[in-house]
Amino acid sequence: MTDATLRSPISExxxxxxSLLAVDALTKKRNRAEARFKAYGVSAVVIGLLFLVALLxxxxxxxxxxxxxxxxxxxxxxxRTAIEAAEKSVVKTSKYRAxxxxxxxxxxxxxxxDTDMDDRGLQKMMSSGAAATLREFxxxxxxxxxxxxxxDFVASSRVDGYLKGRVKREDLVHDKNLDAAHLDxxxxxxxADIVTKTFNWEFVLGTDASDSRPEQAGMGASMVGSxxxxxxxxxxxxxxxxxxxxxxxxxxxxxxxxxxIEVNISNxxxxxxxxxxxxxxxxxxxxxxxxxxxxxxxxxxxxxMTLPTIIISTRASLxxxxxxxxxxxxxxGASKMQxxxxxxxxxxxxxxxTGTIIGLAQxxxxxxxxxxxxxxxxxxxxxxxxxGDGFLAPNSAMPAQIYEWAKRADPAFYERAWGGIIxxxxxxxxxxxxxxxxxxxxxxxx
Amino acid sequence: xxxxxxxxxLLALAAVGYVLGRSRALGSAGGDMQKLHSLPSYxxxxxxxxxxxxxxxxxxxxxxxxxxxIHNQVASMISEASIEKSSLDLVMSDVKRVADGLxxxxxxxxxxxxxxxxxxxxxxxxxxxxxxxxxxLGSDVNSETLRAAQRYRELAGTGALLRxxxxxxxxxxxxxxxxxxxxxxxxxxxxxxxxxxxxxxxAASIAILTTLGIVLSLIFNTIEFFRVYPAxxxxxxxxxxxxxxxxxxxxxxxxxxxxLYISFIALAVAVPIGLFAAIYLSEYAGPHVRSFAKPLLxxxxxxxxxxxxxxxxxxxxxxxxxxxxxGGLFGVDWMQGASSVLTAGFVMGIMLIPFVSSLSDDIIxxxxxxxxxxSLGLGATHSETVKQVILPAALPGIVGAILLAxxxxxxxxxxxxxGAGAAARLSLNPLEAxxxxxxxxxxxxxxxxxxxxxxxxxxxxxxxxxFVVTLLLNIAALYIVRKYREQYE
Numbered sequence: 027m028t029d030a031t032l033r034s035p036i037s038e039x040x041x042x043x044x045s046l047l048a049v050d051a052l053t054k055k056r057n058r059a060e061a062r063f064k065a066y067g068v069s070a071v072v073i074g075l076l077f078l079v080a081l082l083x084x085x086x087x088x089x090x091x092x093x094x095x096x097x098x099x100x101x102x103x104x105x106r107t108a109i110e111a112a113e114k115s116v117v118k119t120s121k122y123r124a125x126x127x128x129x130x131x132x133x134x135x136x137x138x139x140d141t142d143m144d145d146r147g148l149q150k151m152m153s154s155g156a157a158a159t160l161r162e163f164x165x166x167x168x169x170x171x172x173x174x175x176x177x178d179f180v181a182s183s184r185v186d187g188y189l190k191g192r193v194k195r196e197d198l199v200h201d202k203n204l205d206a207a208h209l210d211x212x213x214x215x216x217x218a219d220i221v222t223k224t225f226n227w228e229f230v231l232g233t234d235a236s237d238s239r240p241e242q243a244g245m246g247a248s249m250v251g252s253x254x255x256x257x258x259x260x261x262x263x264x265x266x267x268x269x270x271x272x273x274x275x276x277x278x279x280x281x282x283x284x285x286x287i288e289v290n291i292s293n294x295x296x297x298x299x300x301x302x303x304x305x306x307x308x309x310x311x312x313x314x315x316x317x318x319x320x321x322x323x324x325x326x327x328x329x330x331m332t333l334p335t336i337i338i339s340t341r342a343s344l345x346x347x348x349x350x351x352x353x354x355x356x357x358x359g360a361s362k363m364q365x366x367x368x369x370x371x372x373x374x375x376x377x378x379x380t381g382t383i384i385g386l387a388q389x390x391x392x393x394x395x396x397x398x399x400x401x402x403x404x405x406x407x408x409x410x411x412x413x414g415d416g417f418l419a420p421n422s423a424m425p426a427q428i429y430e431w432a433k434r435a436d437p438a439f440y441e442r443a444w445g446g447i448i449x450x451x452x453x454x455x456x457x458x459x460x461x462x463x464x465x466x467x468x469x470x471x472x
Numbered sequence: 473x474x475x476x477x478x479x480x481x482l483l484a485l486a487a488v489g490y491v492l493g494r495s496r497a498l499g500s501a502g503g504d505m506q507k508l509h510s511l512p513s514y515x516x517x518x519x520x521x522x523x524x525x526x527x528x529x530x531x532x533x534x535x536x537x538x539x540x541x542i543h544n545q546v547a548s549m550i551s552e553a554s555i556e557k558s559s560l561d562l563v564m565s566d567v568k569r570v571a572d573g574l575x576x577x578x579x580x581x582x583x584x585x586x587x588x589x590x591x592x593x594x595x596x597x598x599x600x601x602x603x604x605x606x607x608x609l610g611s612d613v614n615s616e617t618l619r620a621a622q623r624y625r626e627l628a629g630t631g632a633l634l635r636x637x638x639x640x641x642x643x644x645x646x647x648x649x650x651x652x653x654x655x656x657x658x659x660x661x662x663x664x665x666x667x668x669x670x671x672x673x674x675a676a677s678i679a680i681l682t683t684l685g686i687v688l689s690l691i692f693n694t695i696e697f698f699r700v701y702p703a704x705x706x707x708x709x710x711x712x713x714x715x716x717x718x719x720x721x722x723x724x725x726x727x728x729x730x731x732l733y734i735s736f737i738a739l740a741v742a743v744p745i746g747l748f749a750a751i752y753l754s755e756y757a758g759p760h761v762r763s764f765a766k767p768l769l770x771x772x773x774x775x776x777x778x779x780x781x782x783x784x785x786x787x788x789x790x791x792x793x794x795x796x797x798x799g800g801l802f803g804v805d806w807m808q809g810a811s812s813v814l815t816a817g818f819v820m821g822i823m824l825i826p827f828v829s830s831l832s833d834d835i836i837x838x839x840x841x842x843x844x845x846x847s848l849g850l851g852a853t854h855s856e857t858v859k860q861v862i863l864p865a866a867l868p869g870i871v872g873a874i875l876l877a878x879x880x881x882x883x884x885x886x887x888x889x890x891g892a893g894a895a896a897r898l899s900l901n902p903l904e905a906x907x908x909x910x911x912x913x914x915x916x917x918x919x920x921x922x923x924x925x926x927x928x929x930x931x932x933x934x935x936x937x938x939f940v941v942t943l944l945l946n947i948a949a950l951y952i953v954r955k956y957r958e959q960y961e
Binding site for chain 2: 391392
């Protein structure tokens with residue numbers, strides 16, 4: 027039945043007026059709805075990508091500053107009597123500081139800069155770790171005593187912030203540590219090339235984790251902690267995950283026990299990470315009395331978290347090996363075990379490896395469970411001394427260290443936190459690129 | 473003898489076993505491989521496994537049991553009086569520290585092993601002696617602690633020696649057993665394969681053990697908590713104000729409220745954006761757009777949550793204050809600090825976009841093309857097809873995806889720890905700081921509270937609640953997603 031038979035003759039003339047080429051109101055409306063709907067979709071994708079760009083922009087614009095650091099060049103005369111006196115005194119650093127100040131004043135007057143600032147004021151320009159740097163140098167190089175050595179001392183975080191544009195003159199009104207006179211001096215020093223800004227290796231490799239010297243803080247110790255943790259995760263989760271997947275994919279009979287395992291694995295993949303932290307605290311620390319804050323415990327917790335990811339991806343790549351391979355192996359007399367270990371597993375290995383790398387990348391960025399087992403950022407201020415120490419001595423992990431910096435209400439530490447995130451993301455990106463390259467390299471079509 | 477030495481000894485024994493087992497089997501066949509039941513290497517593997525498996529099992533059991541036994545033995549030495557003064561745990565940790573200190577002193581050569589076992593507080597200042605070798609003790613060591621520490625060392629020493637003997641003994645026994653069995657008729661391959669199969673099964677069972685561990689660690693401590701704090705007050709209490717001096721009010725309602733509120737805001741951001749992105753990418757976008765937009769969106773899911781936390785705390789929070797705070801863009805004074813429900817919820821929403829979009833994308837793609845063709849053939853526009861045919865067909869799956877995202881939002885920690893604030897509040901204003909279940913678990917367990925106090929134990933009850941809620945959400949989501957998927961297969 028068509029429209030024509032339903033229409034009354036009265037509407038005939040009206041129909042004649044309309045043409046196929048003219049778009050009627052309803053079609054227009056429907057077309058508008060269509061365009062609108064498509065625009066919603068486009069804008070959703072664009073908004074999502076904009077968020078990504080905003081996130082990356084925030085990270086880069088705030089964090090790149092952490093990779094450069096202001097240094098003050100001071101030629102210090104290592105006077106034997108002064109050093110001996112300093113070593114004898116109780117508060118050694120304050121004496122060393124006086125030695126630095128003498129050199130600093132000399133450097134200033136040599137550059138033709140007049141200042142009536144007292145010693146305390148001058149000290150505020152440098153990190154409080156400067157004296158320790160000098161002392162370490164003297165202890166390590168006793169033969170240099172009596173000579174004049176030029177040191178690059180780390181500038182204090184405020185001076186550093188001023189050169190990076192983080193600290194403005196108008197902010198200094200309420201600042202106890204720095205005033206406008208300091209900044210004038212910094213400007214003059216910059217003209218005289220006493221102040222230089224260079225790449226900050228100390229931030230990448232340093233281990234200082236004190237809460238008062240943001241200018242010296244470094245990711246080094248937590249990187250080592252993360253490394254040992256990832257080692258534990260890799261050594262445990264790869265063999266266990268592969269073994270579990272082989273059982274489930276190749277041997278498991280259809281019974282209640284296998285079902286239970288399957289349900290458990292998909293359940294574990296969705297348990298909130300903080301619950302794994304509670305598990306680690308209760309089982310590994312309270313019950314098994316493993317040392318707190320140790321990368322070994324962190325690695326164990328992250329292993330349990332990563333296992334479901336690895337099992338799921340390993341099963342997928344085992345499934346992707348065609349049955350003909352298995353049949354061929356069985357056909358020439360291999361046992362089931364031989365067909366799997368000699369034929370299927372090597373073919374599935376690239377897929378297993380990419381899944382493992384992605385699982386490790388996830389584990390590397392995990393923070394919450396580590397906080398519960400005590401892997402917080404200020405614990406380790408030295409590199410571990412050996413392999414055993416690396417696993418068992420208290421240490422932190424990269425994300426935990428970042429969290430620690432983010433908690434401190436100091437813009438200089440915020441800069442470190444963003445910088446730490448850049449380092450973390452570089453590691454993650456490297457791992458993901460490795461996974462992609464592996465996948466491309468070994469991709470196989472059957 | 474340290475653990476690594478034992479492991480090395482066992483590995484060496486296993487290597488010896490491999491060689492011996494293989495050569496004895498070959499020898500019994502007169503060097504002719506064809507007369508053996510299995511390939512020669514299986515006889516070797518059989519011996520190696522017989523060395524490693526029993527001895528490692530014993531070793532693991534020993535490692536678990538020994539500390540418990542020693543703990544009980546030493547704890548019985550400590551008098552009621554000193555337990556009452558502090559607590560058994562504190563005294564025991566003192567004992568352990570002194571024992572470790574004595575070990576260090578012996579290692580550094582400051583004391584002989586005999587001295588460490590015989591010194592008395594009456595005659596020696598133990599704290600000073602240990603201080604000399606770099607072991608700092610907080611308070612003076614009393615004679616009871618010192619005696620307990622010496623007993624602890626004694627037991628630990630005997631335990632380590634016994635452990636070495638027993639574990640290596642098992643290894644040697646296994647080696648001998650396997651060696652005697654290595655004969656040309658011995659079905660080595662079958663035995664090895666059976667053992668390997670058991671190993672595979674036990675690896676798969678770790679998932680069960682983990683779940684069991686989670687449940688047990690939560691349940692025991694939760695029961696302990698409800699013993700010292702009434703359950704009704706916990707579940708229905710409207711105030712959350714823990715204090716270290718005792719007399720805390722630990723009502724979960726404000727925390728649950730903030731958790732749901734933040735999750736709701738997160739979903740309000742993530743669901744429309746994620747859903748429309750999924751529809752666009754699967755229905756409209758060409759292969760080029762799809763191939764770069766989809767992985768880019770998925771990058772959002774791969775970024776660690778600590779990054780989102782920092783983004784919330786330092787970028788989004790201050791922006792919101794600029795807009796809604798005092799002297800802000802809108803001239804209103806609604807927001808005091810950078811951390812608020814809106815800050816955390818919004819950033820969490822960004823994190824969840826790829827979860828919603830990827831899962832919905834899969835589900836929309838699973839709708840058969842015939843349904844689209846039918847709808848388009850009847851004259852529907854593309855958007856009408858999506859709205860009236862595809863979305864209804866995919867709805868159960870999309871609901872499942874949203875539930876999965878919701879459980880993720882409820883369990884998320886770092887964003888709320890950094891972005892949402894620390895004050896437990898019952899309020900409707902999204903610009904106020906509130907705190908959630910996960911954030912409180914972190915703060916209760918990272919503080920200095922005594923482990924037996926309700927203020928620390930409450931974290932386990934919170935964890936249990938969180939676990940149960942997310943578990944139910946996950947089960948519901950998986951059920952819905954699975955049931956829906958089967959319709960078209």
